[in-house]
Amino acid sequence: MLSKKTKYGLKALAFLASQPDKKPVQISEIAEKENISQKFLESILLSLRKTGFLGSKKGKGGGYYLLKTPEEISMTDVMRVLEGPIAMVPCVSLNFYETCDDCPDENTCSVHKLMLQVRDSALEVYRSNTLKDIIS
Amino acid sequence: MLSKKTKYGLKALAFLASQPDKKPVQISEIAEKENISQKFLESILLSLRKTGFLGSKKGKGGGYYLLKTPEEISMTDVMRVLEGPIAMVPCVSLNFYETCDDCPDENTCSVHKLMLQVRDSALEVYRSNTLKDIIS
DNA sequence: TGAAAACTCTATTAAATTAGTAGGGTAATA
DNA sequence: TATTACCCTACTAATTTAATAGAGTTTTCA
Numbered sequence: 387m388l389s390k391k392t393k394y395g396l397k398a399l400a401f402l403a404s405q406p407d408k409k410p411v412q413i414s415e416i417a418e419k420e421n422i423s424q425k426f427l428e429s430i431l432l433s434l435r436k437t438g439f440l441g442s443k444k445g446k447g448g449g450y451y452l453l454k455t456p457e458e459i460s461m462t463d464v465m466r467v468l469e470g471p472i473a474m475v476p477c478v479s480l481n482f483y484e485t486c487d488d489c490p491d492e493n494t495c496s497v498h499k500l501m502l503q504v505r506d507s508a509l510e511v512y513r514s515n516t517l518k519d520i521i522s
Numbered sequence: 523m524l525s526k527k528t529k530y531g532l533k534a535l536a537f538l539a540s541q542p543d544k545k546p547v548q549i550s551e552i553a554e555k556e557n558i559s560q561k562f563l564e565s566i567l568l569s570l571r572k573t574g575f576l577g578s579k580k581g582k583g584g585g586y587y588l589l590k591t592p593e594e595i596s597m598t599d600v601m602r603v604l605e606g607p608i609a610m611v612p613c614v615s616l617n618f619y620e621t622c623d624d625c626p627d628e629n630t631c632s633v634h635k636l637m638l639q640v641r642d643s644a645l646e647v648y649r650s651n652t653l654k655d656i657i658s
Numbered sequence: 659t660g661a662a663a664a665c666t667c668t669a670t671t672a673a674a675t676t677a678g679t680a681g682g683g684t685a686a687t688a
Numbered sequence: 689t690a691t692t693a694c695c696c697t698a699c700t701a702a703t704t705t706a707a708t709a710g711a712g713t714t715t716t717c718a
Binding site: 389390391423425426429443444445446447448 | 675676677678679680684685686687688
């Protein structure tokens with residue numbers, strides 16, 4: 387299941403990408419238009435800023451804005467930051483790899499074999515979509 | 523993240539599919555060989571029996587066995603029973619569809635658009651894999 | 659026929675994660 | 689210089705997951 391954090395983060399990014407100009411948008415505006423708890427959104431935008439997706443401007447007329455153009459923002463990167471691993475099990479994760487305690491051999495593990503394919507297919511979707519692609 | 527339930531369920535099915543003959547296998551044997559808590563496995567096998575994947579035989583010499591051949595068991599069905607929806611959000615789920623409270627229009631929703639593709643790609647993987655395909 | 663083997667079922671619980679809340683602090687701009 | 693708006697920490701409620709415990713029932717084989 388997709389976490390609300392990811393869902394809201396994606397919606398916020400899409401909202402910013404849909405702005406006619408590059409002026410900063412206030413948290414309160416995004417929260418209201420996208421039906422998101424303002425405080426929760428605050429923490430999400432903060433993490434998107436710390437990971438280089440967003441810039442922010444303080445003071446009157448401040449807010450958040452995209453640091454890159456929508457077509458430069460890959461869903462792979464966004465998903466990894468918001469949702470974490472793309473793989474459904476750590477033993478097939480590229481960026482968050484861990485061995486399974488219970489599994490004696492990955493190469494003969496059925497779960498491993500199936501989840502490897504699922505990961506690859508998800509990655510292909512994320513790689514072929516930028517923020518631009520998912521805004522209408 | 524894949525739940526332990528699904529992981530253990532898949533491993534148990536694979537274990538049964540790898541048996542040389544069709545004799546019932548005891549819960550305790552599967553639990554031990556696959557490093558699974560026996561009681562937890564019990565409830566998983568029970569649900570696989572209730573959903574038509576497994577048969578069981580009671581009494582001495584009893585146990586669980588596959589009701590179909592491994593190549594007749596599609597990962598799509600297994601995943602739906604063990605893990606639930608394949609979609610990451612209810613609004614793109616085929617079998618567990620729900621509208622989002624917060625979203626005014628699915629057709630213009632970025633999350634919807636992206637997750638639809640993810641669902642389709644995952645479905646394709648599950649559809650093209652039977653239990654036979656994932657056992658070594 | 660009876661005892662052991664093995665499945666069946668209900669209820670409870672501990673741990674982890676998620677989603678959200680509260681409130682104060684800090685920096686920048688008009 | 690006052691206001692606006694971001695920044696940060698800590699806490700909490702709800703949910704889900706992964707077990708655990710224990711009693712009960714059915715079947716089979718000797």
